[in-house]
Amino acid sequence: MNLLAITLPKFYTDAVNVVVGSAWIFMILSTVILWLGLKYYRQLTAPKVAIPIFAVSGILLMLSFFDPQFNRVATLPDNVPIVMMVGSVGFFVWLAFRQMAVNDERIEKGLPPQEAEAKEAEKTFVWPDLVYIELICAVLFTAFLILWSISLKAPLEQPANPAKTPNPSKAPWYFLGLQEMLVYFDPWIAGVVLPSMIITGLMMLPYIDKNPKGNGYYTFKERKFAISVFMFGFIVTWVLLIFMGTFLRGPNWNFFGPYEPWDIHKLEPLTNINVSEVVYLHIFNTGMPRNWFVREIWGILAVLGFFVITPGILVRFVPMFRSFYQQLGMIRFSILIVHLLVMGGMVIKMLLRWIFNLKYIVAIPEYFFNI
Amino acid sequence: MAEVKTPESPKAPDPGKKPSLLEMVWTGQIWTSIFRHGMPDTPRNRILAIMSNVFLHLHPPKIRKSGIRMKYTWCMGGLTFFLFLVETVTGVMLMFYYRPTAEFAYADIISLREDIPLGIMREIHRWGAHAMVITVWLHMMRVFLTGSYKPPREFNWNVGVILLVLTLLLSFTGYLLPWDQLAMWAVTVGTNMARATPFVGHEGPGAAMLKLGDISLVHAGSDVRFTLLGGRFVAPAALLRFYVLHCVAFPLAAATLMAVHFWRVRKDGGISGPM
Ligand code: HEM
Numbered sequence: 001m002n003l004l005a006i007t008l009p010k011f012y013t014d015a016v017n018v019v020v021g022s023a024w025i026f027m028i029l030s031t032v033i034l035w036l037g038l039k040y041y042r043q044l045t046a047p048k049v050a051i052p053i054f055a056v057s058g059i060l061l062m063l064s065f066f067d068p069q070f071n072r073v074a075t076l077p078d079n080v081p082i083v084m085m086v087g088s089v090g091f092f093v094w095l096a097f098r099q100m101a102v103n104d105e106r107i108e109k110g111l112p113p114q115e116a117e118a119k120e121a122e123k124t125f126v127w128p129d130l131v132y133i134e135l136i137c138a139v140l141f142t143a144f145l146i147l148w149s150i151s152l153k154a155p156l157e158q159p160a161n162p163a164k165t166p167n168p169s170k171a172p173w174y175f176l177g178l179q180e181m182l183v184y185f186d187p188w189i190a191g192v193v194l195p196s197m198i199i200t201g202l203m204m205l206p207y208i209d210k211n212p213k214g215n216g217y218y219t220f221k222e223r224k225f226a227i228s229v230f231m232f233g234f235i236v237t238w239v240l241l242i243f244m245g246t247f248l249r250g251p252n253w254n255f256f257g258p259y260e261p262w263d264i265h266k267l268e269p270l271t272n273i274n275v276s277e278v279v280y281l282h283i284f285n286t287g288m289p290r291n292w293f294v295r296e297i298w299g300i301l302a303v304l305g306f307f308v309i310t311p312g313i314l315v316r317f318v319p320m321f322r323s324f325y326q327q328l329g330m331i332r333f334s335i336l337i338v339h340l341l342v343m344g345g346m347v348i349k350m351l352l353r354w355i356f357n358l359k360y361i362v363a364i365p366e367y368f369f370n371i
Numbered sequence: 372m373a374e375v376k377t378p379e380s381p382k383a384p385d386p387g388k389k390p391s392l393l394e395m396v397w398t399g400q401i402w403t404s405i406f407r408h409g410m411p412d413t414p415r416n417r418i419l420a421i422m423s424n425v426f427l428h429l430h431p432p433k434i435r436k437s438g439i440r441m442k443y444t445w446c447m448g449g450l451t452f453f454l455f456l457v458e459t460v461t462g463v464m465l466m467f468y469y470r471p472t473a474e475f476a477y478a479d480i481i482s483l484r485e486d487i488p489l490g491i492m493r494e495i496h497r498w499g500a501h502a503m504v505i506t507v508w509l510h511m512m513r514v515f516l517t518g519s520y521k522p523p524r525e526f527n528w529n530v531g532v533i534l535l536v537l538t539l540l541l542s543f544t545g546y547l548l549p550w551d552q553l554a555m556w557a558v559t560v561g562t563n564m565a566r567a568t569p570f571v572g573h574e575g576p577g578a579a580m581l582k583l584g585d586i587s588l589v590h591a592g593s594d595v596r597f598t599l600l601g602g603r604f605v606a607p608a609a610l611l612r613f614y615v616l617h618c619v620a621f622p623l624a625a626a627t628l629m630a631v632h633f634w635r636v637r638k639d640g641g642i643s644g645p646m
Contacts, residue, residue, distance in 0.1 A: 124439065128411065159551055169557075172543060191568075203532050214521075218443075
């Protein structure tokens with residue numbers, strides 16, 4: 001790297017640090033990009049658009065390695081897989097949506113999807129047609145693993161020492177999304193309830209998605225809702241939170257831009273405030289009530305409203321949700337809506353914290369219940 | 372017993388010519404005792420090649436063309452399984468050298484790198500594990516985006532979800548074994564959450580209610596985290612527990628479920644395709 005010392009222009013690193021290094025801009029921007037991607041998937045996945053996008057992202061990524069801070073984090077041996085993951089997720093999302101675009105166009109013209117063409121529906125011999133593909137994949141991947149292993153040593157730090165806590169202490173990379181949740185929620189929500197709901201949500205999925213279309217071929221048009229929700233959950237709240245936990249969370253779990261040096265002494269003013277404090281200290285000017293129920297009633301109403309009134313509004317005013325309700329019945333619909341609202345609520349809570357420094361909507365430390 | 376042999380012996384040697392060495396192997400007793408079919412160059416033998424092999428018969432003998440396209444499955448499930456095999460083989464090799472005690476663990480990891488020939492087994496094992504986490508996620512994404520969880524594959528999707536959890540648990544338990552700072556603190560962060568499990572973690576909501584008179588049942592020395600770690604902290608007892616989970620319990624569970632998973636792929640009608 002020293003031979004080719006390039007310094008990234010300051011206006012560029014500053015701009016990226018502002019956009020990516022500010023959590024709420026990062027979150028809203030990625031959601032908007034995902035939304036645009038889903039809206040214009042046909043145009044964006046066309047090779048003549050997609051290839052330049054990949055090329056530019058690739059070049060930006062390579063250039064980033066010339067930044068000392070990014071380089072330090074990205075080349076930590078255990079972080080190399082994260083760069084690979086982000087790259088391969090990007091590639092496979094393209095591969096899938098490209099096929100969706102092709103199929104959706106065919107479906108519009110009244111043709112069957114590619115996978116249903118006569119020559120594709122034909123049966124072929126597993127030996128050699130499939131066995132050889134598997135063999136080649138295995139051989140290539142072995143070669144890749146060996147090269148990777150020769151060129152990069154597995155990390156080994158100082159011997160375990162219970163008296164010396166590293167700063168920041170990070171969970172293994174695949175759990176960084178969950179660790180991020182610890183910032184906004186009590187550990188029992190971040191560490192137990194949310195992961196359980198990811199698992200139950202995935203498990204219930206086949207029983208809740210009653211749409212018979214799009215079984216066994218790539219299509220977006222026929223299952224827009226299911227795919228959009230999944231992509232938001234997987235890309236934004238899982239993969240991007242891992243990216244954030246790796247590159248943007250530094251000492252004391254403070255937020256840093258990807259090119260911003262990790263300053264141990266960076267101070268973030270701790271001005272987080274509860275809903276009850278806003279209500280009683282700033283709006284009513286009365287001082288905090290003694291009784292926890294009186295104190296927290298506003299937050300409780302807000303949360304109840306979110307979980308009880310939103311579904312009602314959705315069913316009443318959004319035709320799509322009304323038809324879900326009619327097709328799925330009460331139980332399936334409730335499971336769907338609870339999982340959706342928890343996922344949405346999680347993101348809303350994060351945004352409220354980032355933008356308004358909101359600590360807890362309901363804070364009942366008396367009963368270990370804070371959300 | 373002559374009936375058992377496949378009648379269609381491979382490329383019956385020309386009686387006039389001396390058979391080549393290769394032909395002698397193919398037609399010899401040893402080869403034909405292992406592979407009871409001829410060269411897989413006829414439809415019949417291709418089917419036999421799959422059906423008469425315990426490993427290959429996880430596949431059906433014939434399959435929809437669309438189902439074997441790389442652009443359809445990305446070979447991701449297959450790669451995940453392949454990585455599981457890589458992890459098993461390299462993991463067994465590591466077990467020859469590694470002792471799961473606070474006294475030896477760290478030093479054994481150093482000697483894996485310094486003293487042992489072919490010193491990249493630890494690297495292959497570690498990078499393979501990371502890669503497997505990525506491939507499982509990508510496999511799940513492929514299955515989702517092709518709608519392959521829809522009937523009749525709902526159950527197999529669920530088997531997959533458990534495999535996903537097991538893959539993460541395998542990776543997580545293995546993370547502790549080098550017994551360095553990275554390992555100890557990552558696992559500390561991870562297991563700290565268990566403290567807060569409702570009712571069964573000592574800092575979880577509801578735990579304080581579980582009391583017999585004055586004696587609280589759920590405390591730091593009796594909650595789920597204690598059970599998981601074999602102590603109040605990430606200490607030698609935790610190392611042993613994680614080692615046993617990592618090398619025995621989780622691999623067995625994963626292998627069993629993979630067998631179910633593959634069997635169900637076939638029973639549910641093979642790789643999904645448009646109905
Ligand atoms: C250790 C983890 C896993 C292994 C080794 C594995 C392996 C496989 C393999 C080899 C196939 C054949 C088709 C293909 O390669 O895509 C397959 C299919 C399938 N897998 Fe997995 N899988 C794993 C995890 C998962 C997960 C996490 C899910 C979903 C949550 C899942 C759901 C399915 C389903 C529904 C099918 C049938 C797909 C079809 O018919 O197109 N599997 N799996």
